[in-house]
Amino acid sequence: MNYCEKCGHKNENPDQQFCVNCGQPFESNDTSSKGDMDDRLLSTKQVKQEKTPMTKKHKRIIIFSSAITIVLVVFFLIGNYITSHERLADNFVEALEEKDPDKVAKLLSFSKGKEEIDSADTKGFLKYLEENPEIAEDIGQSVLEQSKILDSKNEIRSMEEYTDRVFYGNGNDMVLLAKGERFLFFDTYELIVEPVYVNLSTNVEDAALFAGDEEVANSDSSDYSKKVGPFLPGTYTFSAEVDTDMVALTTESQATVLNQVEDVGLYFDVSYISFEVPFESELKSRVLLDDKEIDFNIYGGEEFGPVLLDGSMNIAVEVDFPWGTMRTADQPLESNYVPVVFEINEDLQEQMKLTLQSYTDLYMESLIDNDIAALNGFSENLQYQYESDFSIHNYLDTYTYYRQIAGMHVDKENVDVYLDDDTFYLNLLIEEEYKYGSYYKDEGMDEGSESDTSIYNYELIYKDNSWNVYDKYSQYYSELTSPVDLEVSTDLITIGEGSQEVSTSASADELNESEMEDYMDSYFQTMVSSINERDFSISEAVLDPAGSYYSEHKDYLVYLEEKGITEELLDVELVEFEQVDEGYNVTTKEEYNIYYDDGTGKNKLFESEFLVTPVDDGIKVNTLVSTTELESKDL
Structure with missing residues (x-):
């Protein structure tokens, strides 16, 4: 082997x-x-x-295997190209140059969350880059440089590093080129942008808030704020719309949003107003804004709005009272506080006419009859005025008095309604046209005497489903801005004609302390009435024409008129009196509240000495000997 x-x-x-x-x-x-x-x-x-030749099946296998190999090679080459960061970077730079929102949207992804970016999201991004072309160029170069870094395996490793580079770097790294999820055996890449958010705030309830054309929120208060997003960094238009019963307005704000959270205020130039009401009530009320009726409780303490305070809107108020509906005049909105001052409508005007005609008729009848007891249910102030008026009956042996109410006009736009202890009161500014005076019995009345006018504040009380006069006092330096004729008048009456009345004055030699005390009290009441009415004829009933004080008082009335001073008598005390050759030396103490035209007032106490002289029908003050101020304090 x-x-x-x-x-x-x-x-x-x-x-x-x-x-x-x-x-x-x-x-x-x-x-x-x-x-x-x-x-x-x-x-x-x-x-x-002499080997056996290949079969067709063998040949097909060889061909198929070769084809598969070629396909795989081509697939690898194509897939590697399609998923390459070089291609992604080139496509992005090309999309920026073309300003193509669809292409940019397909290439970008948010770094957080799964929100997809669509073409609408990229408009603000592209607008910002269009306005800042140098930044657009920097971003494109940055992406290309990041692609080279990825080739060298030195890519950015963390989003923290990316965020730092974007928000604290030079702005070139706004877009990050980073590895994405692996696809088969290919590396994939994506362009990542850190999202930004906006805190939208507004000062109107029920306002629709928009980012571009998309509604992103609806306010539920007048101090509303909501965080909306995500957005690509860029320049956006935010807007708000409100359409209520009161206003229909739009406002917008363009903002460049680069930081992670930006504040954008969508504020309307509107305000909320309060109604200045004199009392709280559960009466049903309505607001009329530019004649459009809006149910609103003006007594509820809530603010009304939103409204414009530039004078372009008019406002009025209606309230349903027990005697009928009252309405304020239309007034332009220019303040956050709206005073509620009612007008007199035709229905209330008729009620006032009947009430005041009844009152003047009763007054004249009672004055003729010297029946002050018939005048009851009035204020203490009015009762005091009656006592002064009725004192003329003490001097009918010498004088005849005449009185007439020739007419009454009311200011329809100056009406004050208030509620006190569940009772309604109504204050009216009324101008009276009258004839008022006296004459010696043997002279007769001057037929050519003219009427005079005075302005009073009438206070009416609503009881038993009707109005009644409760109080009345002078309103100096006032004018009626919108007078309406009430058609109230009386006949001319004379009191003391034919000396049918009997004087209640005692003769000079019969006076005792009580009688002198009564006389001086009547004297001071008459003089205060003359002062407040600026009517010298009233004082003629208690002043001796032969004495110095007669002319002095005329001058004093002129002075008081110029200064706008009025008086309220509080108390009179008789200190002492003694009979002398000329009549009586009388010493008194009198307490007043004195009111000045600037709205201030003082409480004062005086001690005065008079010479009271006998006349045919009794006694009258002849001379004011002296007057001393004892005390004075502010009201």
Whole structure:
């Protein structure tokens, strides 16, 4: 047994002349002829040349295998190219140059979450790059450089590193080229962008908030804020729309959003208003905004809005009262506070006419009859005025008095309604046209006497389903802005004609302390009435025409008129009196509240000395000897 010298194969057959493995001839000691060997070699070659040809199936297998190999090679080459970061980077740069939102959207991905980026998302991104072309060029170069880094296996390893480079670097790394998930045996890559968010805020409830054309939120308060996103870094237009019963408005804001969270305010130039009401109530009310009726409780304490305060909107209020509906005048909105001042409508005007006509008729009848008791249910102030008015009956032996209400006008736009202890009161500004005066019985009345006018605040009270006069006081320096004729008047009356009335004054030699005290009290009431009415004729009933105080009081009334001073008598005390040759020296203390035209007031206490002289029908003040201020304090 031997081995092949060429391939080392073991030869099992000693008679074998060549290696069955490689065909190498074996050396042999057999001296058979060389011709026999040549014959065998030739026979072997013939055998090889006469092998069986391949079948069709064999050929198909070989062809299919070759095709598969070629396909796999081509697939690998194509897949490797399609998934390559070089191609992705080139496509992105090309998309930026073309400003193609669809291409850019397909190439970019957010770093967080699974939100897909569509073409609408890229518009703000491309707008920002269009406005900043140098940044667009930097971003494209950065992506290409990142592709080279990936070739050198030095890619960025973490999103933290990426975020730092984007938000704290030079802005070139806004887009990160990074490895994605492996596809089969290919590496894939993606372009990653860190998302940004926006805090949208507004000052109006029920406002629709938009990012571009997409509604992203709806406000539920007047102090609303919501975080919306994600967005690609870029320049976006945000807007808000509100359409309520009160206003229909739109506002927008363009913002460049590069930081992780940006604040964008969508504020309307609107306000919320409060109604200045004099009392709280459960009365049903409505607001009329540009004549559009809106149910709203003005007594509820809530703010009304949103509205514009530029004067372009008009507002009014309606309230349903027990006597009917009252409405304020239309007024332009220019302040956050709206005073509620009602107007007199035709229905209330008729009620006022009946109430005031009834009141003036009763007053005149009671004055003629000297029946002050018939005037009841009024305020203390009005009762005090009646006492002063009715004091004329003390001087009917000498004088005849005349009175007439010639007309009344009410300011329809200056009406104040208030509620006190479940009772409604109504304050009206009324101008009275009247005739008022006196004359000596032997002279007769001046037929040419003219009417005069004064403005009063009438306070009416609503009781038993009707209005009644409760109080009345002078309103100096006031004017009616919108007068309406109430058609209220009385006939001219005279009191004391024919001396049918009997004077209640005592004669000079019969006066005692009680009578003097009553007289001085009547005197001060009459003088205060003359002062507040600015009517000298009232004082004529208590002043001696022969005395110095008669002319002094005329001058004093002019002074008070110029200063706008009024008085309220609080108390009179008789300190002492003594009879002298001319009549009586009388000393009193009197307390007043004195009011000035600037709205201030003082409480004052005086001590005064008078000379009271006898006249034909009793006594009158002749001289104010002295007056001393004892105390004074602010009201």
